[in-house]
Amino acid sequence: QLQACGGGLVQAGGSLRLSCAASGRTFSSYNMAWFRQAPGKEREFVAAIVWSGVITYYALSVKGRFTCSRDNALNTVYLQMDSLRPDDTAVYYCAATPLSATYGDTHSRAYTYDYWGPGTLVTVSS
Numbered sequence: 358q359l360q361a362c363g364g365g366l367v368q369a370g371g372s373l374r375l376s377c378a379a380s381g382r383t384f385s386s387y388n389m390a391w392f393r394q395a396p397g398k399e400r401e402f403v404a405a406i407v408w409s410g411v412i413t414y415y416a417l418s419v420k421g422r423f424t425c426s427r428d429n430a431l432n433t434v435y436l437q438m439d440s441l442r443p444d445d446t447a448v449y450y451c452a453a454t455p456l457s458a459t460y461g462d463t464h465s466r467a468y469t470y471d472y473w474g475p476g477t478l479v480t481v482s483s
Contacts, residue, residue, distance in 0.1 A: 359474030377451030393447035402465035
């Protein structure tokens, strides 16, 4: 199971840190990602991190502003969001998928992920 938290209301230019805690003892065997869905829009990829934390991927819209990290000892993945903008407003979801040799090509696709958390709402006011 995945449980994200840390969402809330923040002014443009502010920061938030999302956390996603995973249950189970094989967290380090999963690649993790963050997606988001704004009202009336499709779910979109935000960031991903491989099982070891060594490699991260970002959507162009958040690159340089968001940082994805993980702590395998705590079974938790994080999304540090800085310089937030009103168009970052969305429900943010964390997702997990077992290790895969094709992850480098498929990390941004929602269908890659087998497990999803319920989401946490981030609202950025202008």
